[in-house]
Amino acid sequence: MATLLKFLVNIVDADVNYATTPADYGEVDLTNDYLIWSKTLADLMTHEPTSSELNENAEIIDPAVAVTVSKCLWMNYSHEIFGPYYTHLVKGMGENKKFVYCFSFDGATATEPQLEAWDTSAHATAVKNVLGLGTPANSMMKGVCTTTTLPGANWAGTSLAGASNVVLLNDGSGALSGAKDLYANMKIKIPANYSTPAAETFVLTCRYTYV
Amino acid sequence: MNKPLFQIVFTDNSTFNGGNYQNTKWVEIPNKKIRTLFYLLPTGDYLGLGGYERFYHFVECTEDLSGEKKGIKNLEFDYIIGQKKDYTTVYQIDLKTGCIDLKNIKNDDKFLTKLNPDFWR
Numbered sequence: 165m166a167t168l169l170k171f172l173v174n175i176v177d178a179d180v181n182y183a184t185t186p187a188d189y190g191e192v193d194l195t196n197d198y199l200i201w202s203k204t205l206a207d208l209m210t211h212e213p214t215s216s217e218l219n220e221n222a223e224i225i226d227p228a229v230a231v232t233v234s235k236c237l238w239m240n241y242s243h244e245i246f247g248p249y250y251t252h253l254v255k256g257m258g259e260n261k262k263f264v265y266c267f268s269f270d271g272a273t274a275t276e277p278q279l280e281a282w283d284t285s286a287h288a289t290a291v292k293n294v295l296g297l298g299t300p301a302n303s304m305m306k307g308v309c310t311t312t313t314l315p316g317a318n319w320a321g322t323s324l325a326g327a328s329n330v331v332l333l334n335d336g337s338g339a340l341s342g343a344k345d346l347y348a349n350m351k352i353k354i355p356a357n358y359s360t361p362a363a364e365t366f367v368l369t370c371r372y373t374y375v
Numbered sequence: 376m377n378k379p380l381f382q383i384v385f386t387d388n389s390t391f392n393g394g395n396y397q398n399t400k401w402v403e404i405p406n407k408k409i410r411t412l413f414y415l416l417p418t419g420d421y422l423g424l425g426g427y428e429r430f431y432h433f434v435e436c437t438e439d440l441s442g443e444k445k446g447i448k449n450l451e452f453d454y455i456i457g458q459k460k461d462y463t464t465v466y467q468i469d470l471k472t473g474c475i476d477l478k479n480i481k482n483d484d485k486f487l488t489k490l491n492p493d494f495w496r
Contacts, residue, residue: 274491275433275491285442285445367444375402
């Protein structure tokens with residue numbers, strides 16, 4: 165059968181992995197759930213955040229220093245697990261933490277899975293502000309593979325954008341020989357005095373193969 | 376009835392039929408020398424491949440974690456690969472457009488060395 169992917173986020177302790185402590189992870193229902201990148205949006209909200217709430221809690225561009233978006237929250241549409249809450253803070257996002265975003269594969273792959281960022285689900289362009297306006301190195305979306313090692317303090321990561329700037333999720337060790345959990349950390353870093361405030365959607369994609 | 380993704384004729388004249396994109400049955404191919412492999416093209420025709428030492432096949436897909444099509448497994452490319460002693464032929468089938476790209480590459484090409492070696496047949 166085709167290898168299947170589960171995407172999970174750690175909402176308790178980013179020092180423990182999914183295999184040993186599955187209760188610390190929430191499986192993202194990719195059809196209904198989504199990630200919210202915000203400065204002050206509350207953890208454990210009892211309703212789905214409105215557009216007004218998202219705007220009021222947006223990150224503020226700093227005139228002097230680059231700013232890492234403070235929070236990533238998992239918007240759990242079903243709000244049936246971990247209590248009646250719609251938002252859950254993703255633990256360890258952007259920090260020197262290893263077990264934050266988990267890509268769990270239930271079987272082997274032919275090549276190494278990778279994380280990508282695109283403007284839309286067409287996976288054709290990466291020219292939005294957040295993705296560097298066509299210059300992948302300027303993408304604000306940073307990613308780092310943490311499957312085998314910690315990312316380090318103040319990790320820089322890869323500027324995710326398009327087909328050339330991707331994160332290999334098995335740390336460059338190649339294809340998966342069987343079921344395996346891969347990990348990454350991500351953050352959005354806004355350059356100092358960035359001139360174009362915007363509310364932008366973009367697409368994070370996992371590309372993988374099976375036989 | 377849907378056509379099998381591939382049909383194999385072994386050197387002992389026995390045959391094996393593949394499945395579909397959700398269950399290709401590639402790993403179920405018996406451990407016997409393949410004489411000819413017929414691979415299903417988007418047009419519904421079969422591409423015949425013979426004279427190769429061994430074959431490889433895989434499907435490349437994407438799954439969006441955000442955006443309007445999140446949660447949908449998108450089949451992007453299908454690869455059927457035949458290897459001879461001196462070179463390897465790679466057919467890349469674009470499953471969105473139906474276009475087929477053919478390349479002959481050296482056997483030590485990085486594309487091949489990065490493949491999971493368990494799935495050569």
